[in-house]
Amino acid sequence: MQRHLSAGITLGILALSASAFEGQRETVPSSTVDYDVLYIRSPRFGDHVLSHWNDTADPWTPDRGAELVRWRHRTGEHEVLFPLPEHIDFIDGSSIEVGSVADPSVSYDGSEVVFAYFHDASESANDRLSPQGADVYRLHLETGALQRLTHQEFTPNTGHGAVFSGNGGSAFGSNPRVGVFNTGPAWLPDPEGGEDRIVFTSTRNNFMSAQQGPMQRASELFTMDGDGRNVERIAAFNLGRALHPYVLSDGRILFTSWENQGMRDQKQFALWEIRGDGTGWMSFSGAFEKTMGHHFTTETSAGAVVTTVYYNYNNNGFGELVSFPARPQGQRFWNAEGKPFGERAGIPFDPVGAKRLTPFTTKADLPAPLLADGTYAGKFTHPSAAPGDDLLVVWTPGPALHRNVVLVPTYDGGIYLMPDSEVIGHPDELVSVFPNDPRFNEHTPRAIVPY
Numbered sequence: 062m063q064r065h066l067s068a069g070i071t072l073g074i075l076a077l078s079a080s081a082f083e084g085q086r087e088t089v090p091s092s093t094v095d096y097d098v099l100y101i102r103s104p105r106f107g108d109h110v111l112s113h114w115n116d117t118a119d120p121w122t123p124d125r126g127a128e129l130v131r132w133r134h135r136t137g138e139h140e141v142l143f144p145l146p147e148h149i150d151f152i153d154g155s156s157i158e159v160g161s162v163a164d165p166s167v168s169y170d171g172s173e174v175v176f177a178y179f180h181d182a183s184e185s186a187n188d189r190l191s192p193q194g195a196d197v198y199r200l201h202l203e204t205g206a207l208q209r210l211t212h213q214e215f216t217p218n219t220g221h222g223a224v225f226s227g228n229g230g231s232a233f234g235s236n237p238r239v240g241v242f243n244t245g246p247a248w249l250p251d252p253e254g255g256e257d258r259i260v261f262t263s264t265r266n267n268f269m270s271a272q273q274g275p276m277q278r279a280s281e282l283f284t285m286d287g288d289g290r291n292v293e294r295i296a297a298f299n300l301g302r303a304l305h306p307y308v309l310s311d312g313r314i315l316f317t318s319w320e321n322q323g324m325r326d327q328k329q330f331a332l333w334e335i336r337g338d339g340t341g342w343m344s345f346s347g348a349f350e351k352t353m354g355h356h357f358t359t360e361t362s363a364g365a366v367v368t369t370v371y372y373n374y375n376n377n378g379f380g381e382l383v384s385f386p387a388r389p390q391g392q393r394f395w396n397a398e399g400k401p402f403g404e405r406a407g408i409p410f411d412p413v414g415a416k417r418l419t420p421f422t423t424k425a426d427l428p429a430p431l432l433a434d435g436t437y438a439g440k441f442t443h444p445s446a447a448p449g450d451d452l453l454v455v456w457t458p459g460p461a462l463h464r465n466v467v468l469v470p471t472y473d474g475g476i477y478l479m480p481d482s483e484v485i486g487h488p489d490e491l492v493s494v495f496p497n498d499p500r501f502n503e504h505t506p507r508a509i510v511p512y
Contacts, residue, residue, distance in 0.1 A: 116378035194240020210289035257287025330354035379440035428460035
């Protein structure tokens with residue numbers, strides 16, 4: 062596999078048609094996107110029943126039945142890629158109806174995808190983890206060739222008495238009845254054109270998180286060869302919960318982690334950076350923003366980092382989208398709105414050049430604001446770079462909040478395009494990639510293009 066990364070990275074080789082923006086939701090022809098899109102399709106339970114989205118608070122409890130799907134732009138077909146009946150031997154004989162796919166990452170030549178698979182999400186809940194855990198898989202998009210890269214390897218320090226991950230113990234003890242969670246895989250660049258390498262997170266060392274609360278397992282950053290061999294831990298300092306690494310065009314890895322730089326806030330997940338060899342660890346954004354998470358990250362063709370900023374609980378990972386320069390020139394004591402340091406709406410110490418891409422909605426633990434027509438503005442999550450400096454995003458209409466009571470309509474994620482990754486002032490400026498199906502939550506989009 063040939064892969065080329067540079068500071069001037071351009072995603073894809075196909076352009077969007079000139080008629081991509083029509084100012085309408087759900088009615089734009091599918092031909093406006095000239096590349097296939099990989100995404101996750103999860104069941105939705107109507108307007109009055111909550112679905113569960115993996116976020117910083119509950120990263121390992123997805124709804125059962127999430128599938129890896131390829132949308133083919135030429136035909137409009139939605140093709141399920143995983144799991145299929147022929148994959149049963151790769152998932153320890155578990156029923157494919159109870160598993161759940163998450164975290165797809167497309168290879169640099171656009172030919173393969175790595176992803177996480179939760180073997181039995183039926184036993185998951187907000188305060189309980191499945192004893193089956195999750196593992197990383199690799200799938201060739203054209204041939205269907207499948208490899209399982211992790212196999213519930215359990216590697217704790219034997220001095221603390223743990224013998225087997227799923228054998229005995231309480232939910233909060235050092236030897237819990239939970240599986241190992243290998244999640245968030247992403248491809249690493251190899252400037253010398255050698256073997257594939259993958260970065261991912263894992264709870265295989267069974268560390269307890271430095272932060273207390275449900276699901277205290279501490280996920281750490283690891284790398285492995287493209288066939289699952291030669292696993293190496295690269296961030297032994299992950300004392301909280303490292304999540305969803307994303308590799309920038311210059312080789313740096315951005316990841317979200319429950320480290321708070323002395324803020325002592327139980328809800329803060331900042332965005333950090335590190336190199337694939339474990340060097341160069343430092344804060345990127347959000348380290349001083351109390352109660353907020355900077356999560357689900359991408360880099361646009363023009364070199365901007367886009368992340369979702371949201372309150373840690375009650376929002377299922379939905380909030381507003383914020384853009385930062387990949388190489389910011391200094392930091393400010395105020396935020397992108399120009400408000401003074403310390404105001405709750407701001408981002409203290411945000412990098413110079415930061416901007417809010419969706420200022421009509423909120424990152425706060427509040428329902429989405431109301432628009433002029435009396436409907437909710439909705440909220441955003443899962444930004445992902447697309448050709449031509451465009452941005453694939455997930456947007457849900459409605460309040461996007463479930464604090465204390467279930468506000469309706471509940472989350473209904475659909476996949477949209479933000480042309481040129483520019484600031485938008487209204488949901489009508491979103492371009493629908495394909496019509497949103499209210500029976501499902503469509504999320505975690507990835508353009509299937511070489512880059």
